[in-house]
Amino acid sequence: MAVIEPVRMDIVRPGKVKKYSPSLRLWHWVNMIVISGSLITVLINATITDDRTSSAIIKTELQKSGATANDDQVRSAAHALSDSVWDIHKYFGYCLAGLLLFRLILEYFELADQKFIRRLKSAYMKYNAVQKDRKTARHELTVKLIYSVFYVLLVIMVVTGLFLAFEDELRAYKAIRHSVKEVHSFCMYLVLAFITVHLAGVFLAERKDSKGIVSDMINGGSEGA
Template sequence: MSAIEPVSEDVQHPGKRKKYSASLRLWHWINLVVISGSLITVLINSTITDSRQASEIVKSELQKAGATITDQQAGAVAHGLGDSVWAVHIYFGYALAGLLLFRLILEFFQLADQKFMRKLKSAYTQFQITKKNREAVRHELTVKAIYGVFYFLLTIMVLTGLFLAFEDALAQFKSIRHSVKEVHGFCMYLIIAFIVVHIAGVILAERKDGGKGIVSDMINGGNSGSA
């Protein structure tokens, strides 16, 4: 499990803590809220507002109130409830797309030693040239690679989501809609897996000397001096 644990020490500058810009920290926490909100809407629509279950509840409650309602009418109401939740999901998707664009732009304006691609390349280079005590460098490269996969999945998630949101305008590509939807859903499960692994890694790291203060650093920027 140690491979998934982030560390607070900067491998490139031993003895110093990693630094996180205010913009990156803001992106991180807003991204957490947006992704969580998006996943919650999926959970709601797959449980509470599931068409079959919701229509049965609607029909049952209205009949108790003395109303006469057909299965078709109850289904229409349930479908409307589901559509309302999906509308919220789409807004979360737009927000996620905006955050991804912000992260891409931020990569160009970050300080050189805080750019993700630079860190990834540096970790790979260090892994290649380090001959002894490679554990810390290997760990850093592994963590950065996992983050790289997350960014890739996030990009696919956003692109497929936008395709589905604007499917009416992209009617000529209707034949691939099902495949796009499948990819979108599959990426969602992979992102959930990443979130679980990430949280588990942070919790485990916080219990060790080398990783204590990671959450605090992502809030205050890692300005606490030496690791």
């Protein structure tokens, strides 16, 4: 069993499939859309609307139409185009912040056996208590720890992102802006790595002993294997 494969069955309740509440499932899919949108805007600004690339395109098109513009004007237009994409990125960031808050509140109101913290503790206790089937317990604990890292990354991404979004109101902390931006960018790559690992794990799980794990995140989990 690969380390990155999520487990469909509940190790605390043998023979039972894990249950996911409608609210958690909604959060999962909306969160996926928002993070994907945020990453796509970064990709667009790193390629299509990159100042150097878009400046060359704008200058070429102006020359074709017979218009003239100096380099400063072209760079200003290219920068405005890049800023418009970053504005969209900010909106995705606000949505992500809202989703993170929703997830924290949801954790409090979830049923006891569906709380993430409860499942993490159960996986740890199961790993310490079980000697006969420790491999499965260790695997479940590892997956839960990976998810825990993802949640921490989301918190860091949201906090640093909000700092950058409201940097004008936080002029007193301008000295740390560059460091905050570096942390934000680095965490973005880690989130991208998590998504890659997560998708690979789900794909492998669907092909092996956890077939149906994707549908469980859609319909909430059905009884039986």
